[in-house]
Amino acid sequence: MSVDAVLSIQGLKTYFFTRSGIARAVDDVSLEVRPGETLGIVGESGSGKSVTFLSVLRLVPPPGKTVSGEIIFEGQDLLQMPLQKLRNIRGKRIGIVFQDPMTSLNPFLRIGDQVAETLLVHEKISRNKALDRAVGILEKVGISDAASRLEDYPHRFSGGMRQRVMIASALIANPSLLIADEPTTALDVTIQAQVLDLFTHIKSEFSTAIVLITHNLGIVAGMADHAAVMYSGRVVEYAKTTDLFAHPRHPYTLALLKTLPRPGDMQPSVQPIPGMPPDLTCLPRGCSFFDRCAFRMDRCLEESPPLISFGPGHQASCWVDIEKGQNPVSE
């Protein structure tokens, strides 16, 4: 791992201690984000992608708990520092945009105050100055005539507008890392496109490193420099986005790609992945994708594969070299 990473996650384990057992939501995840790059995190619901990055800001709700690992951000371990110090990083150095803009804004507070709050919490600044800067950032994220909308409450905004407000409040303090947790999932398709355009614009204008969490491979393809695929709490593949799409090395990634309809196909050839993700409270000893894998072999049942290098900057946790065309298991 390189030293210059903005964020470096090492061996992160975040478990949920539920009545029905310990759910290993994040199980030994290591990732890094370099300055200015966009890292896409892909995975289905429950794969641990959101919890990983909630762990970064220590916002995992109980009964979830980060049990081990290191999260080095700008040279400091966020997991070790006192909460008081971490608060100086939340919002100021790391901004986060949540999935559902309908519930993530406080319905009782004015938009202007909610955007300006990030500044008021971190800087010695008057409310009026903070509101002035809120106008600036709101206009940058595409809210026209922002000055006249500061006094409005969130219920007067549409979903897309609210997500812009969320993004504005995450960006206003000029963080070096922006975490976007499924920022478009709760939005209409046309609004999704607009919000994604906004992220592209943010990339070029703010030079902020972005972590884009999504279950949409198309978004990763269009936005991310690197991509990590997560499955049952683990990173199963990490590569440059172009490599990932051209040469997927993990059967799960391959299967995910096959779920995408290809433009030009006369007949839609979408292939769903059979089976269900495993129960996180009782993961198998071997590979957790075993049951659904088209390339499985006996070894996979016994030993969980570590991340294996498949070329420069390309890692996947699979015993099988799927490109060499080992016979897929037919069922």
Add this chain to the structure above:
Amino acid sequence: MTKFILRRIVISIPVIFLVATTTFFILRLAPGGPFLSERAIPPEIQANLQAKYGLDQPLLVQYGRYLSSLLRLDLGPSYKYPERTVNDIIREGFPVSLQLGLAALVIALLLGIPAGVFAAVKHRAVLDRLTMSVVMLGISLPTFVVGPMLIFVFSLTLYWFPPALWGEPSQLVLPAITLALPYSVYIARLTRTEMLEILDQDYIRTARAKGAGEFRVLWRHALNGGLLPVVSFLGPAVADLTTGSIVIEKIFAIPGLGRFFVESAFSRDYTTVMGTVLFYSVLLIGANLVVDILYRVLDPRIEYR
């Protein structure tokens, strides 16, 4: 907003009319009358009294007269206290009960809201359980136990406050606390339940993600929504608190309004019963209107048309 208030006032007129009518006829259905007492009164005097107050007239005539005096805001003479009108009774008793009630309200809010917030923050921890146990104790103790206990401790033992009577500010303290206690307990429970709900909301997580400290999260982000149920409880609570309580008035010898509600019913003092009931209804309607306006202030999503 003005339109909303005006409309609410107009709507409340038929409500008040209905209350007046119902109390009038229900009272007449009850056996007995204002001038029947254990001591036999000569029938001539009885008849004279009935005639003096128009009780010898047909019921509908009496009802019509009552309504027409109501329109002049005249609640009529009291049958039990011949030298006073019902208006007098309310004019004398209400300011006392109002002061006591408002003091109790302030105490109830100052005790209840912080206790509820505290219990919510310490959810499932020992301190939450402890706070809620104290609260349960408060619910279980009736005022006629708490009142004498407070008198015993703070007047007769510590000599901090006078045990009874009315007039000095220091005489307000013990009865106001006694009156406030069950309300503060209820407010604490309402606040705790709603705060627990709100602290789980996504926007609380957003506030924390911006770097807000727990104090800011609680008092700026959570409390506003957490108080909504308390506010709606305040409507009936204010009407109850400010019209007095016979138990408190008896214990602390306070000349409030509360005892008239009970005593006038026993003595079939028709006009006083109807007067106090109407007065209570108007207060309740007014308090609920204020609550609805407060709601609008607290929750911007509500708009009144």
